Amino acid sequence: MSAVSGRLGLKDGLRVASVGLRARPLRAALSALGIAIGTAAIVAILGLSSSSQAGLLAQIDRLGTNLLTVEAGQSVTGQDANLPLEAPGRISLLDNVQVLAHTGLLKQSRVYRSSVIPAANSGGLQVRASSLNLLSVLGTGVARGAWLNAGTAREPVTVLGAVAAERLGIDRVHADQRIWLQGQWFNVAGILEPSALATDIDVSALVGYPAAKKYLGYVSIARGEQEAGPPSTIYVRAATGHEAAVQALLAPTANPEAANEVNVSQPSDVLTARAAAAGAFDSLFLGLGIVALIVGAVGVANIMIISVLERRSEIGLRRALGATKAQIRTQFLAESILLAAIGGVVGVLAGAAATAVYASSKSWAIVVPVEAWSGGIASAILIGAFAGLMPAVRASRMAPTVALRTV
Amino acid sequence: MTAVLELDGVSKVYREQPPVAALRGVSFSVQGGELVAIVGPSGSGKSTLLHVMGTLERPSSGVVRIGGVDAAQLDDRELSRLRARQIGFVFQQFFLAEHATVRENVADGLLYAGVAAAERYERADDALERVGLSHRTTFKPTKLSGGERQRVAIARALVGRPAIVLADEPTGNLDSTNGASIMELIGELNAAGATIIMITHDAGLADRLPRQIRMLDGEVVSDTGRDPDVLVAGCKGELR
Numbered sequence: 001m002s003a004v005s006g007r008l009g010l011k012d013g014l015r016v017a018s019v020g021l022r023a024r025p026l027r028a029a030l031s032a033l034g035i036a037i038g039t040a041a042i043v044a045i046l047g048l049s050s051s052s053q054a055g056l057l058a059q060i061d062r063l064g065t066n067l068l069t070v071e072a073g074q075s076v077t078g079q080d081a082n083l084p085l086e087a088p089g090r091i092s093l094l095d096n097v098q099v100l101a102h103t104g105l106l107k108q109s110r111v112y113r114s115s116v117i118p119a120a121n122s123g124g125l126q127v128r129a130s131s132l133n134l135l136s137v138l139g140t141g142v143a144r145g146a147w148l149n150a151g152t153a154r155e156p157v158t159v160l161g162a163v164a165a166e167r168l169g170i171d172r173v174h175a176d177q178r179i180w181l182q183g184q185w186f187n188v189a190g191i192l193e194p195s196a197l198a199t200d201i202d203v204s205a206l207v208g209y210p211a212a213k214k215y216l217g218y219v220s221i222a223r224g225e226q227e228a229g230p231p232s233t234i235y236v237r238a239a240t241g242h243e244a245a246v247q248a249l250l251a252p253t254a255n256p257e258a259a260n261e262v263n264v265s266q267p268s269d270v271l272t273a274r275a276a277a278a279g280a281f282d283s284l285f286l287g288l289g290i291v292a293l294i295v296g297a298v299g300v301a302n303i304m305i306i307s308v309l310e311r312r313s314e315i316g317l318r319r320a321l322g323a324t325k326a327q328i329r330t331q332f333l334a335e336s337i338l339l340a341a342i343g344g345v346v347g348v349l350a351g352a353a354a355t356a357v358y359a360s361s362k363s364w365a366i367v368v369p370v371e372a373w374s375g376g377i378a379s380a381i382l383i384g385a386f387a388g389l390m391p392a393v394r395a396s397r398m399a400p401t402v403a404l405r406t407v
Numbered sequence: 408m409t410a411v412l413e414l415d416g417v418s419k420v421y422r423e424q425p426p427v428a429a430l431r432g433v434s435f436s437v438q439g440g441e442l443v444a445i446v447g448p449s450g451s452g453k454s455t456l457l458h459v460m461g462t463l464e465r466p467s468s469g470v471v472r473i474g475g476v477d478a479a480q481l482d483d484r485e486l487s488r489l490r491a492r493q494i495g496f497v498f499q500q501f502f503l504a505e506h507a508t509v510r511e512n513v514a515d516g517l518l519y520a521g522v523a524a525a526e527r528y529e530r531a532d533d534a535l536e537r538v539g540l541s542h543r544t545t546f547k548p549t550k551l552s553g554g555e556r557q558r559v560a561i562a563r564a565l566v567g568r569p570a571i572v573l574a575d576e577p578t579g580n581l582d583s584t585n586g587a588s589i590m591e592l593i594g595e596l597n598a599a600g601a602t603i604i605m606i607t608h609d610a611g612l613a614d615r616l617p618r619q620i621r622m623l624d625g626e627v628v629s630d631t632g633r634d635p636d637v638l639v640a641g642c643k644g645e646l647r
Contacts, residue, residue, distance in 0.1 A: 012518060023506045317502040320463060321563075322491020322519035324484050400463040404498065405454075 008327065017334035019314075020307050021342075031303040032343035034296030035383065039347025039376040040354065041289030045282055046372035047355030055364030056274055063139050063197050065268040066098075066243050070234040070254050073263040080107075081261035085222045085230045087254040088131075094249055096242035101137035102231035103201070104129040104209070106218050111158075111205045112180040113168050123167040127181060128204040129212035129228060137235050138198050145173030145190030153208020156215050158186040161202040162194040181205060182216055197267040198235065293383060296343065301387035304336050308395045315395055316403030329396035336388020337381055344380025348373045409475065410436040411570045411602050412460060417469035419455050419625075429455040430466070431625040439570070442597040443604045444613035447622030453606045454575065456622065460604065461494050461573050462486045474570055491520040495564030497574035501556045503548040509535065509559050510544040516563035527566075534562040537599075538592060554585030561592065565601065572596075574605040578612065590615070 008016065021028040070091065075081045088102050109127035110119065134140075135147055146152075148159055158179065160170060168179060170188060177188040186207065195201045212218035213228035220229050234254065238246035243266065251262040308315070315328055323331075352368045359366045419430040429452045437443055447453045458464040459471060462478050471478045473493055481489060495516070503512050513531035514524075522530070535541055538558040548556055557577055564572050574593070578586035590612065597603050605616065613619045621629040 007521070008518070009524075012524065016518070019504065019506070023504075313500070313502050314504070316463075317496075317498075318519070319487070320461065320490060320494075320496040321516060322487050322489075324487040324519075326484075327487075327519065401455075401458045404458075404463070404502075 013330070013334060014338075016331050017338050019331075020311065020335050021339060027303060028339055028342075031296075031299045032339050032346065034299040035293065035340050035343025035380050036296075036347035036350065038289050038291075038293030038296050039344050039380055040350035041292055041347075042286060043348050043351025043368065043372045043376045044354040045285045045289060047351060047366075047368040048358055049282060050367040050369050050372075051355055051359035051364045052362070053276075054367045055359070055362060056271060058365060059196060060268050060271045063268065063271075064237070064240075065266070065272075066238045066240050067138070067197050067267055068236045068238055068243065068247050068250060069198070069265050069267055070236060070250050071263045071265070072232050073261050075258070075261050081255075081258065082220075082230050083232060083234070083262065084255055084257075085220055085227055088231055088234055090253050091234060091236060091250060094246060094253055096239040096246050098237045098239055099133065099137050100234055100236045101131045101134040102234040103131070103134065103204070103206070104212065104218060104229055105232040106182075106212060106216055109182040109216055109218075111164070111168070111182075113170075115180045115185075117180065123164075124203060125164045125167060126200070126204045127216070128201075128206050128232075129209045129216075129218055130206040131209065131231075134201070134206070134235070135192070137237055138195050138201065140195040140198070140201065141193040143191045143193045144171075145188070147190055147192075148206065148208050152189055154210040154214065156181075156184060156186045156207075156211060157189045158205045158207050159190040159192060160188060161192050161204045161206070163202040164205055165191040167203075179205065181207075184215060186215075196271065198233075200233065293379065297340075297383040297387045300336055300340055300343075300384060301391065303339070304332065304388050304391035305394070307335075308332060308391045308398075311395075312398065312403040315398055316400045316405075319400035319403065325396040328398075329392045332392035332395045333385065333388045336392065337384035340380045340384025340387065341377065344377040347380070348376045351376065409439065410472070411439045411474055412437040412604070413470070413472040413475075414460070415470040415472075417456075417459060417466045417471060419452075419459060419464070420467045429625050430459065432469070433622075433625075433627055434469075435620055435627060435630055437571070437602065437604060439602050440597070440600060441602055441604075441618060442593070442616050444616040444619045445604060445606045445622060446610055446613035446619055447608065449608055450624075451622040452625035453608075453622050455625075457573055457575050457604075457606050460571075461496060462490055487519065491517075492567060493570045495567060495569040495572040497557070497560050497564045497572065497577045499576040499579040501548070501560045501580070503556055503559055503563075505547060505549050507547070508544065509540065509546050509548065509551070512548065512559055513562045513566050516566040520567050522567075530566050531562070534566040535559075537565065537596070538562045552585065553581050554588055557581060557585070557589050558592065561589070561596070565596065570602060572601055572603045574603060576607055577605060578607075578609075586612075 072081050072083045088100055091097060092100055106127040110122040111125050111127055132148055132153060170177060173188055173190055178185045179188055209228035218228055219226045247264055250264045251259040254262045318328060355368055356366045413436040415434050417430055417433045421427040421429060433456060445453050445456060459466050473489060510528060510531050513534050514527040517527045517530060535544055538561050540555060540558050543551060543555060548559060578589050581589060593603055607613050619631045620627055
């Protein structure tokens with residue numbers, strides 16, 4: 001006979017630990033299901049928030065964080081202030097300013113689908129004069145048709161923001177596509193993609209500055225001459241890494257006489273904040289996941305206690321075959337851990353699959369954080385150990401004679 | 408020949424209210440190669456005696472020696488090792504694992520004896536051959552008859568070649584044909600050298616074995632003692 005003591009090898013240990021699971025697979029599956037649901041919920045919630053965060057961060061990366069916005073604010077008396085006509089020119093002279101574009105809000109102008117729409121039904125849409133390089137500065141694309149050019153900027157031609165087109169019921173561009181803009185027809189040349197960094201553009205009908213001057217009377221006097229303007233919003237691309245320095249100079253440069261009437265902001269801040277918010281766990285669902293895990297743990301403990309009672313004769317037999325108390329304890333503890341670990345692994349896979357399906361439907365990157373899946377499996381194992389401890393101790397303390405007598 | 412099992416003034420009192428004395432001063436010894444029947448009506452203490460002999464239960468007083476070793480001196484681990492290597496059990500209810508094959512059931516008789524898996528299965532095949540079940544090794548116990556199941560349980564008890572086999576009413580759950588066949592097997596195994604102590608309430612069955620220890624109310628009332636002349640030949644003759 002071998003001189004080795006009766007300690008079980010890993011393979012034998014696993015085989016013995018899985019006896020109960022193999023003998024009653026349906027029961028094992030159902031009690032593992034509780035753990036699986038809890039783990040899946042937690043992994044899916046962590047995975048989805050990480051994936052949506054990754055999606056937003058990718059969007060921010062794509063749009064760039066170096067866009068700064070200069071807007072006309074309010075005067076000290078609370079009236080709407082205007083930016084000086086020369087503001088874009090002055091800002092373009094600043095160091096580390098790469099490009100800029102600007103729009104001018106025509107506060108009196110409204111836009112309608114046709115001339116018979118009541119004036120009050122303006123749909124909350126705005127009319128803006130725009131510099132021709134607006135799209136390249138904002139990184140916004142054209143969904144349909146074409147953007148303004150030097151020719152169409154002089155004519156009654158407009159390009160609609162994404163939301164404006166939708167509200168006007170225009171989803172395609174053709175030669176006769178027109179809208180009613182301040183008492184005259186404007187041809188629609190194109191429709192823009194949504195602009196994440198400048199949502200004002202989305203709700204606007206954009207026209208060229210010369211057209212705004214000629215057809216809509218958007219003029220101010222500069223050096224005794226009528227000029228189209230003034231701009232109400234200036235979009236500035238600063239050199240990466242110098243955003244703060246540029247931001248500090250923008251207000252006094254735009255309006256040296258009244259820098260306090262100028263609002264300067266960094267639109268990507270909003271997106272970054274939104275990404276951070278998306279990264280914060282949805283605590284309600286996380287809480288539900290934890291509750292499911294606890295319920296699962298109770299289920300596993302329950303099953304293990306029943307299992308110990310039902311398998312008295314097996315325990316007695318094993319003791320008769322030479323199993324020590326410690327080996328019986330280990331067997332039931334390992335069975336409980338195995339049960340919970342199977343639930344944990346299934347749960348992690350299900351949670352990851354749910355994340356993958358949802359994230360790809362939103363075209364986000366699929367991110368299942370390491371902490372989510374490793375934590376899911378680790379907590380399942382801990383739960384298994386915790387739930388199995390008491391039943392395992394009871395099994396090991398059972399007198400073999402009592403165990404053998406009960407059949 | 409040395410005594411493989413010695414009991415000296417063994418008593419067992421269960422601390423209930425009132426206390427129950429299941430065994431009172433039981434003394435006898437069993438030599439290697441013996442086939443002993445412990446016979447008595449139910450409640451005579453024979454099951455308790457089996458558990459005490461099998462070290463599953465410690466006596467309240469008295470000494471149990473297995474192969475000359477005083478079981479009282481051993482802790483749980485050492486007793487477990489003793490059971491794994493020196494004692495084989497056969498139970499009335501077989502206690503086979505239903506989801507495992509016959510071969511696995513028998514090999515598990517060596518699971519806690521520190522024997523490598525390959526050797527366990529090899530020895531299981533040998534043991535199954537000895538009980539005449541070589542053709543059933545891959546069956547599940549549920550596919551076997553009662554007699555075959557008890558043969559599997561006997562093979563499991565024998566697989567570690569223990570010094571003593573303790574059989575608790577091994578024919579109790581079997582019909583007379585299967586019971587007779589199991590008794591024949593027990594006789595053959597004893598003839599081949601196994602020391603077997605069988606517990607039974609059936610005096611007729613006990614009478615066919617070479618030695619009978621009769622129990623009543625926790626005491627040994629008679630012990631026919633070892634008769635070397637009838638030990639093997641007599642047993643086999645009577646069974647046939």
